[in-house]
Amino acid sequence: MKHLLLGLFLVTQFSISQQNTAKLNPNSLRIELTNGHWFNGNTFVEKKVWVNNGILSFSKENTQNDTVIDLTGKYVIPPxxxxxxxxxxxxxxxxxxxxxxxxxxxxxxxxxxxxxxxxxxxxxxxxxxxxxxxxxxxxxxxxxxxxxxxxxxxxxxxxxxxxxxxxxxxxxxxxxxxxxxxxxxxxxxxxxxxxxxxxxxxxxxxxxxxxxxxxxxxxxxxxxxxxxxxxxxxxxxxxxxxxxxxxxxxxxxxxxxxxxxxxxxxxxxxxxxxxxxxxxxxxxxxxxxxxxxxxxxxxxxxxxxxxxxxxxxxxxxxxxxxxxxxxxxxxxxxxxxxxxxxxxxxxxxxxxxxxxxxxxxxxxxxxxxxLPHRKIAFLKEGYEASFLVLDKNPLQQIDDVNKSIKLRVKQGAILD
Known part of the structure; x- marks a missing residue:
C-alpha cells in the first residue's frame, strides 16, 4: 500500500492499472471520499461518497479503491x-x-x-x-x-x-x-x-x-x-x-x-x-x-x-x-x-x-x-464526478470562494 500526501488530503491505497481505467475519463480513479460536506442544492450535508468510472455514487460502495481521500470536514460543490x-x-x-x-x-x-x-x-x-x-x-x-x-x-x-x-x-x-x-x-x-x-x-x-x-x-x-x-x-x-x-x-x-x-x-x-x-x-x-x-x-x-x-x-x-x-x-x-x-x-x-x-x-x-444535455452541475447519484473542494463554507463566506479551492476533480480525475 502506498501513502501519498496531496495538499491537505491524505491519499491512500494509490494504485492504478490499465484494466481499471474509466469509460468516461481514462484518468478516472475509483475514489472513496470521507468526512466531506457535500452541497445538495440548499445546504451542506456530511456524506461518504464514491467515484467509479468518473461517476458519483452516494450509495454504491466500491469493492476496491485506487484512492481514499479524507476531506477533513471541507466543503464540496459542483464546478x-x-x-x-x-x-x-x-x-x-x-x-x-x-x-x-x-x-x-x-x-x-x-x-x-x-x-x-x-x-x-x-x-x-x-x-x-x-x-x-x-x-x-x-x-x-x-x-x-x-x-x-x-x-x-x-x-x-x-x-x-x-x-x-x-x-x-x-x-x-x-x-x-x-x-x-x-x-x-x-x-x-x-x-x-x-x-x-x-x-x-x-x-x-x-x-x-x-x-x-x-x-x-x-x-x-x-x-x-x-x-x-x-x-x-x-x-x-x-x-x-x-x-x-x-x-x-x-x-x-x-x-x-x-x-x-x-x-x-x-x-x-x-x-x-x-x-x-x-x-x-x-x-x-x-x-x-x-x-x-x-x-x-x-x-x-x-x-x-x-x-x-x-x-x-x-x-x-x-x-x-x-x-x-x-x-x-x-x-x-x-x-x-x-x-x-x-x-x-x-x-x-x-x-x-x-x-x-x-x-x-x-x-x-x-x-x-x-451544456444542457450533460449530467453536470449537481452532486447527485449517477452524475459526472466533477467537483471542487473548498476549505470555507461558501454559504457563510463567498466573496473569495475561488481562492478557497483545495482540490479540483473532473470526471473522476484529480486535476491538481
Missing amino acids: FAEAHNHNLESDYELEKRISAYLDNGVFYVKHLSSIKKRIDPLMHHYNKPNGIDVSLAHAPLTGSGGHPVALRKRFLGYGHFDGLFNTIEEIESHGYFIMDNEDDLKRKWNQVLSFKPNFIKINLLYSEEYVKRKNDTAYFGKKGLDPDLVPAIVAKAHKNNLRVSAHVATAHDFHVAVAAGVHEIAHLPEIHNGQSIALEDAQLAAQRGVVVTTTASLVTKNRKKPNYDELLGNVRSNLKILKEAGVTLAIGSDMYNDSSVGEFQLLHSLNLFSNLELLKMWCENSATTT
Whole structure:
C-alpha cells in the first residue's frame, strides 16, 4: 500500500492499472471520499461518497479503491461555469486562459460565437478530461450591416484572419450569417447546420428602431435581425433540436426574444442605455424557463462616463426585476480577459443576491445552460464526478470562494 500526501488530503491505497481505467475519463480513479460536506442544492450535508468510472455514487460502495481521500470536514460543490465569452478562438496566450479557468474552478465555457475555420485547429485543447469543456454557436445570425459585421471587418484589418480570409465578403457565412428575410433563412439554414453548432445565436440590437437603422450606414454594426423574423428562426432551431441564445441590447430586444420563444438571453439588457425591463416580459421569461446570462460587469466599461453610477444602479434594478420575477440567472462575463470571476465579484458587490443564490447561479445555472444535455452541475447519484473542494463554507463566506479551492476533480480525475 502506498501513502501519498496531496495538499491537505491524505491519499491512500494509490494504485492504478490499465484494466481499471474509466469509460468516461481514462484518468478516472475509483475514489472513496470521507468526512466531506457535500452541497445538495440548499445546504451542506456530511456524506461518504464514491467515484467509479468518473461517476458519483452516494450509495454504491466500491469493492476496491485506487484512492481514499479524507476531506477533513471541507466543503464540496459542483464546478463553476462561464456562460458567455469569446476568448477561446485565438491561440494567443491560450494555455494561460485555459489555466485561469481551471485554477478558478471554471470547468465549462459557453462560447457565444466563433469562426469555425479559426477555432477548429484549437479544439484539441477542449472537451478533454484534463481541460475545459466548451459549447459553440459558431457564426451568429444577424441582418445586413448588423453586429458583428463591423467587428469582423475591424479584426480583418488587424490581420487576425490572415491565411483564412482576404475580404469581408469572404467572412460572410463563416463569421456571421446575414438573414434579412425568410428566403434567406430557407436558403442558408442547411449551411448553418453544416457547421454543427451546439446552439444557435441570434443578434438583436435596437430592434425598436429596426426600420430606421436598416439602410442607414451610420448604424453599421449597431443593428441586428428584423424582429419579425425571429419567431421563424426559433421555429427552425426547434425542429433541429437546437436551443437559441439571443444577444440583446435593449428592453425591447428582450421583449422580442422572449416572445419568440428563445431559450436564453445572452446579455442583461440595457447595460449601456439605462432603461428598465418591463415586468411583464420578466414574468413571461420566468414562465417559459428562459435563462438570462448576466454580463453585468460590462457596465464597468462606462466607468469614466458621468452617468456611471446611474447605469450601475439600473443594472442592479433590472437584475432585481428578473430575480423577483423568478427568472433563472446564469453568470457570464463576455469579458475577454475574464473567467467569470470578475462577473461573480460584481454581482456579489451589488448586495442583491444571497450567498446561496450566487452559488447556484455560478455552479448550477451557468453549467446547465452551457451544456444542457450533460449530467453536470449537481452532486447527485449517477452524475459526472466533477467537483471542487473548498476549505470555507461558501454559504457563510463567498466573496473569495475561488481562492478557497483545495482540490479540483473532473470526471473522476484529480486535476491538481
